[in-house]
Amino acid sequence: AQSVSQHNHHVILSEAASLELGCNYSYGGTVNLFWYVQYPGQHLQLLLKYFSGDPLVKGIKGFEAEFIKSKFSFNLRKPSVQWSDTAEYFCAVNLYGGATNKLIFGTGTLLAVQP
């Protein structure tokens, strides 16, 4: 069965530190990849997504992610985090061509940024 792994469950950083959150998926076919973010008390929202083309994808608030097909990975990065980046981050995979657009989510990474 397809699955998504997020290896970092809880990350604590100081402001201005660099961030990299890992995401790996298990599926041999073509996929669409997503990162969603949930700020405290807010609803889940899209951070960025990859469908095709340039494997380096830029999202909102200075986030980016790189799709490495050979490693089945889609890691999220930000060069310098801010206190306002404190949130829970979810990686998700959608199997390409599926009209139902089902997403398979990872278990999430809680990021706490200390001022």
Place this chain on the structure above:
Amino acid sequence: DVKVTQSSRYLVKRTGEKVFLECVQDMDHENMFWYRQDPGLGLRLIYFSYDVKMKEKGDIPEGYSVSREKKERFSLILESASTNQTSMYLCASSSRTSGDTQYFGPGTRLTVL
């Protein structure tokens, strides 16, 4: 602006009660989804619907049912609530275009006593 609304932010029910969670989207999306979110488990799909009156089981459908009588509305029903159904419930919608973004509602935090 895209909007998915859920009928309640917080709900407290007793064991054995029948519980209805309502979700409405205003984007004319064909697909709608119900998830539950639990700490350390991420989001798990309960049911989804790809058209009016159509539904399919997700990964954890046991103890739940759904109803989609109108395109914009998708209801989750707990036939007889149990304490292990205490959770955050999230509704989402998307178009039928492959890989389209799912848009989420604010969630309903359900506590079953």
